[in-house]
Amino acid sequence: MPGTVEDHFKTFNVDLWKYDGQAGALIPLLQSAQDTYGYISEKAIDYISHVTGIPAAEIYGVVTFYAQFRTKPLGKYVIKVCNGTACHVNGAKGIGDTITDELNLDYDETSDDGNFSMLSVACIGCCSLAPVIVINDETYGRLTPAKLRKILRTYKHRAKQQAKAEAGD
Amino acid sequence: MKTVKVGLGTCGISAGGEKVFQAFQDELKEHPQAFILKETGCVGMCYREVLVEVSNGNGEGHLYGEVTPERVGRIVEEDILKDSGIDEWLVRGEGREPGFFENQTRIVLRNCGIIDPGSIEEYIEHDGYKAARTALTEMTPETIIEEVTISGLKGRGGGGFPTGTKWKFTRQAPGDAKYIICNADEGDPGAFMDRSILEGDPNAVLEGMIIAGFAIGASEAYVYCRAEYPKAVARLRQAIAQAKKHNFLGRNIFGTDLSFDIKVKEGAGAFVCGEETALIASLEGRRGMPRFRPPFPAQSGLWGKPTNINNVETYANVPWIILNGGAAYAAYGTDDSKGTKVFAMAGKVRRTGLVEVPMGITINSIIFDVCGGIIDDRKFKAVQMGGPSGGCIPADMCDIQIDYQQINRTGAIMGSGGLIVMDETTCMVDVAKFFLTFTQLESCGKCTFCRIGTKRMLEILERITVGEGTMEDLDNLDELSEQIKDASLCGLGQTAPNPVLTTLKHFRDEYVAHIRDKKCPAHVCPTLLTYTINDNCTGCTVCAKACPTEAIFGEKKELHVIEQDKCIKCGKCFTVCRFDAVDKD
Numbered sequence: 173m174p175g176t177v178e179d180h181f182k183t184f185n186v187d188l189w190k191y192d193g194q195a196g197a198l199i200p201l202l203q204s205a206q207d208t209y210g211y212i213s214e215k216a217i218d219y220i221s222h223v224t225g226i227p228a229a230e231i232y233g234v235v236t237f238y239a240q241f242r243t244k245p246l247g248k249y250v251i252k253v254c255n256g257t258a259c260h261v262n263g264a265k266g267i268g269d270t271i272t273d274e275l276n277l278d279y280d281e282t283s284d285d286g287n288f289s290m291l292s293v294a295c296i297g298c299c300s301l302a303p304v305i306v307i308n309d310e311t312y313g314r315l316t317p318a319k320l321r322k323i324l325r326t327y328k329h330r331a332k333q334q335a336k337a338e339a340g341d
Numbered sequence: 342m343k344t345v346k347v348g349l350g351t352c353g354i355s356a357g358g359e360k361v362f363q364a365f366q367d368e369l370k371e372h373p374q375a376f377i378l379k380e381t382g383c384v385g386m387c388y389r390e391v392l393v394e395v396s397n398g399n400g401e402g403h404l405y406g407e408v409t410p411e412r413v414g415r416i417v418e419e420d421i422l423k424d425s426g427i428d429e430w431l432v433r434g435e436g437r438e439p440g441f442f443e444n445q446t447r448i449v450l451r452n453c454g455i456i457d458p459g460s461i462e463e464y465i466e467h468d469g470y471k472a473a474r475t476a477l478t479e480m481t482p483e484t485i486i487e488e489v490t491i492s493g494l495k496g497r498g499g500g501g502f503p504t505g506t507k508w509k510f511t512r513q514a515p516g517d518a519k520y521i522i523c524n525a526d527e528g529d530p531g532a533f534m535d536r537s538i539l540e541g542d543p544n545a546v547l548e549g550m551i552i553a554g555f556a557i558g559a560s561e562a563y564v565y566c567r568a569e570y571p572k573a574v575a576r577l578r579q580a581i582a583q584a585k586k587h588n589f590l591g592r593n594i595f596g597t598d599l600s601f602d603i604k605v606k607e608g609a610g611a612f613v614c615g616e617e618t619a620l621i622a623s624l625e626g627r628r629g630m631p632r633f634r635p636p637f638p639a640q641s642g643l644w645g646k647p648t649n650i651n652n653v654e655t656y657a658n659v660p661w662i663i664l665n666g667g668a669a670y671a672a673y674g675t676d677d678s679k680g681t682k683v684f685a686m687a688g689k690v691r692r693t694g695l696v697e698v699p700m701g702i703t704i705n706s707i708i709f710d711v712c713g714g715i716i717d718d719r720k721f722k723a724v725q726m727g728g729p730s731g732g733c734i735p736a737d738m739c740d741i742q743i744d745y746q747q748i749n750r751t752g753a754i755m756g757s758g759g760l761i762v763m764d765e766t767t768c769m770v771d772v773a774k775f776f777l778t779f780t781q782l783e784s785c786g787k788c789t790f791c792r793i794g795t796k797r798m799l800e801i802l803e804r805i806t807v808g809e810g811t812m813e814d815l816d817n818l819d820e821l822s823e824q825i826k827d828a829s830l831c832g833l834g835q836t837a838p839n840p841v842l843t844t845l846k847h848f849r850d851e852y853v854a855h856i857r858d859k860k861c862p863a864h865v866c867p868t869l870l871t872y873t874i875n876d877n878c879t880g881c882t883v884c885a886k887a888c889p890t891e892a893i894f895g896e897k898k899e900l901h902v903i904e905q906d907k908c909i910k911c912g913k914c915f916t917v918c919r920f921d922a923v924d925k926d
Contacts, residue, residue, distance in 0.1 A: 196624060196625050196626045197626060198626035198627075199606075199607075199609055199623065199626055200606070200607075202609070203568070203607060203609065233628055234626070234627065234628055237611065237628040237629065237785075238608075238609035238610050238611050238629070239609070239610030239611060240568050240608075240609040240610035241609060241610075255530070256530040256531050256687075257530045257531030257687055257688065257725070257728075257759070257761050257775070258531055258687035258688055258693065258761070260530075260775050261688055261689065261761070261763070261767055261772075266912075293569065294528065294530040294569075294612075294779070295529075295530045295531055295532070295533060296351070296355070296569070298351065298352050298355030298356065298387070298390075299352075299387065299531065299533070299685075299687040299693050300352065300356075300387040300388040300389075300390065300693045300694065301355055301356060302687075304355065311354075311355040313355060313356070316916070317916060318916075318917075
């Protein structure tokens with residue numbers, strides 16, 4: 173990465189830097205870092221520590237406490253499986269198993285090719301469509317294992333096409 | 342001119358609401374100015390999303406359910422251009438969804454699904470900010486607190502502490518700077534009341550907070566909102582910006598010397614942050630771990646200053662109480678519990694969604710009169726109330742009233758309002774395991790009994806659901822439960838054993854069936870099932886092809902057989918069979 177660490181982090185939401193020195197700004201800062209880079213890197217922790225004066229170890233403690241923060245980048249397609257109560261009683265387990273089977277992927281993992289990540293979420297609030305998954309921003313409801321396999325295969329195909337196109341460039 | 346409102350709460354969007362909205366926009370290009378297009382929040386009928394209301398200038402209208410982009414053309418053509426409603430798509434009106442709206446009393450949800458939540462003007466037209474004006478210009482902090490006390494309103498987040506008393510404590514606490522916090526960290530799996538309120542009527546919450554701020558003497562406020570609710574966060578930010586323009590927030594509100602500002606802080610995904618001291622720690626930028634109380638936040642909260650924390654639904658009640666008087670609110674309900682309560686209905690009930698009912702209604706009445714009973718008319722078994730902190734109430738006790746005391750007596754709690762309906766196909770051991778998995782994962786780890794005790798309990802439940810449990814395990818569950826309750830600092834740990842304790846109390850026979858008979862009576866726990874093929878089999882070979890372990894034998898067009906030694910009980914044959922020929926027992 174060219175330039176200084178400061179240059180690198182200029183892309184952070186600038187507004188947030190006015191919280192400098194103010195307590196309570198750590199979580200919004202981390203959220204901003206994650207929004208920008210997709211995850212919280214060691215570099216980001218060091219930099220936030222440098223700016224706020226909060227020890228890096230403490231920041232790391234906060235990062236690992238909250239479910240939202242990731243220390244590794246996510247795949248191109250992020251599959252969120254709803255494991256809320258309504259989805260649970262309507263067969264969310266089978267949905268998760270199907271993804272594991274089809275993509276060889278478990279919860280909180282990213283596939284080796286960097287295409288897919290699988291996450292578990294508690295109630296995304298469309299209980300009437302249970303069981304539900306969200307892939308990036310697209311919601312798929314009233315799923316059955318068979319329906320899901322079809323959906324996953326279209327994504328696999330799409331990822332392959334994309335990789336091909338990128339390789340061709 | 343007719344107005345078209347598309348329900349774009351999270352439920353509407355998940356069902357494809359944005360595409361429907363887009364389809365109406367396309368129609369507008371073809372028929373310019375044929376109608377006014379607006380969005381609205383959730384009216385509660387999540388089970389019929391996407392909902393679209395077409396109304397004329399007099400506010401009379403048609404509510405259509407399950408609208409798809411393909412159906413939009415006909416709605417425009419017939420209802421809007423020819424003014425004739427499409428009967429078969431209507432979901433409201435004579436003979437349709439009987440009882441759903443009639444049995445509700447909508448105070449908190451008064452505007453949800455009716456107004457455009459993105460327009461403060463519409464909120465103002467519906468008496469919005471009238472209560473705040475009255476409170477700030479005609480009432481004193483003392484008379485406001487008095488009115489809230491008379492109303493009998495209790496904290497709707499689950500604690501059930503009287504709101505008026507809480508406000509009084511914070512008002513009386515010494516200190517110049519005080520804070521108001523709105524707890525919007527709705528984390529119970531299966532609860533979405535607060536999200537719908539924030540998405541459907543964000544201004545009602547802001548107005549409640551302004552009134553609370555004046556009553557308590559605070560000038561700064563925070564809404565701590567769950568980050569998984571991006572739509573709610575966006576709605577809040579929009580409403581705050583609009584309220585500032587109208588001078589409902591900022592300096593010298595309504596020409597008084599009150600200054601009040603509200604900021605939105607996004608949570609970062611930790612269930613324990615619903616606990617007030619953990620929430621404050623998180624707002625201060627630390628790990629969200631609870632601390633010992635006292636001092637209560639009313640004495641020493643955010644940055645050590647007196648702080649009043651209420652949840653979304655509690656604040657949303659306040660404007661109505663100020664406008665109509667505490668006594669009018671207290672007219673609803675029982676001796677112990679006043680007003681109304683919003684419930685998120687989920688599980689095996691016909692009408693899943695959001696309902697608001699007066700306190701004192703029976704649980705049976707909510708399930709059968711408001712929500713149309715159980716899916717497929719199966720046998721009603723139990724309801725789960727209060728999420729991971731609550732418990733299961735068996736069907737034969739569901740003639741009790743919605744009332745804090747009556748519900749507590751069953752071992753469940755009112756909680757924040759998740760109500761999950763279960764039928765004979767729900768395994769109670771599995772439900773207990775589900776909630777304990779959740780609390781075990783969400784335990785912050787501070788208290789040993791919560792951190793390790795819940796883990797040990799979960800291991801026992803896992804053993805039982807695979808048929809390896811012993812009767813002694815049941816005593817151990819009881820003992821561990823009591824210890825965890827006694828030795829945990831906060832509500833999360835103190836209530837974590839509730840789902841296990843209530844199912845042990847009311848459904849002990851199911852635990853015993855898993856342990857002694859190695860059977861799951863509800864046919865849920867996979868290891869305990871036996872799959873067999875019955876005479877319906879046509880020999881289509883679909884199951885044999887689907888079986889991952891090649892455990893199914895049989896010639897084409899002849900009865901197939903499952904070899905039990907090879908069967909791994911994955912249930913694939915059951916799912917793929919089109920002739921109901923696979924039995925599980």
